[in-house]
Amino acid sequence: MAERRIGVIINGATGRMGTVQHMGNLLAIAAEGGLPLANGDRLIPELLLVGRDAAKLKALAEAHGNQRWTTSLEEAFAGPDKIFMDCAATGGRPARVKQAIAAGKHIFIEKPTAPTVEEAMELARLADRAGLKHGVIQDKLFLPGYGKLLATSKAGFFGRIVSVKIDAGSWIFDGTGDEECQRPSWNYKKAEGGGLALDMMAHWRYMIDRIASPVTGVFALMNTAIPERVDEQGKRYKVDAEDTNYALIRLQNGAIGTICNTWAARPRRDDTMVVQIDGTEGSAVAGRWKCFTQSAAETPEAFIKAAKPGGVDLMADWKEVPDVPGLKNPFRQCWENYLRHVAGEGPYLPTLVEGAKAVQLADLAYRSVAEQRWMDVPELKL
């Protein structure tokens, strides 16, 4: 058994994702003695934290066992570290990834991989032609609730899937009152990679493709419900990106669906992100943690009985899918799969082509809004 060390550059280390999900999970793998590989070796990630603010980086690095850090991406690219993780703010990601590819780094990046499908596919082609291992974070199907929904679908529970319904979002404060805005201000600025559709369609695409059927068409309607906000410095700014995205979708198997995603609604449901699949043999509703099913045989009469107050308890005839014990953090699972791929043990399924498919749905939704028409979703090839 040998210890193999692998250097990972984390660009955007002081951000929410950078600190909690990427640095946090990689340090946890290292603290356990590394990732066990099939041949008995252990792969130990060694981090290089990168960001723009030296004081914040230094403090972060020191608080987590004196990790290496730098404010110079160029310096990081010139060094020996093998993997580049970009989890900085979305804006400018393609340029950073191109630099990393030119430096021969394996690429593992946050979603969305680029602002347009053309740029996203360019990254996929460049990484592929350079013979680099590439992947994008697709964490949601590793969440317990959506994992159970995927397993329910794979087991054939739904029969013929007829519809998909996504209801997601919560109220994001504008920062003018007592509550701070919960999302970074770049989320609300187009030039910095903001926009709810670009942010979240990336998740909906792979979730729908894999749980139900590939998306073949989209028609979208967007809005900026809250046009002015207060940023991290307490300054007011104009929002020029959408905070609401409603979309109709068509799926390859003939099913249809809706995506209602907004940061300007107060949810009254089980979770802020709820996905419902309806099929001829059964339905399921999942949030991040829980998943409930109702089979055809358990379906109550809810047309005539529901027409009088208290006539039918619509929540009664659902069964909770049992938890799978011992699940690891979703980002940790993404990292373990990707590290095994880099070590030559198996594929990593969400490649940059999958990342581009996710961007494609957002891109087509924006074009649907601009042209006020349905957009077909063409197949993407390297």
Ligand SMILES: NC(=O)c1ccc[n+]([C@@H]2O[C@H](COP(=O)([O-])OP(=O)(O)OC[C@H]3O[C@@H](n4cnc5c(N)ncnc54)[C@H](O)[C@@H]3O)[C@@H](O)[C@H]2O)c1
């Ligand atoms: N997979 C997921 O579920 C998930 C969830 C949230 C965010 N994300 C993605 O992760 C990325 C980071 O999101 P976050 O919520 O951690 O944001 P954040 O604002 O908390 O962190 C972003 C980091 O990038 C830095 N930064 C800001 N502007 C920059 C610029 N122009 N150049 C370089 N660095 C810059 C910030 O200082 C900060 O360190 C985004 O691409 C976002 O879409 C993914």
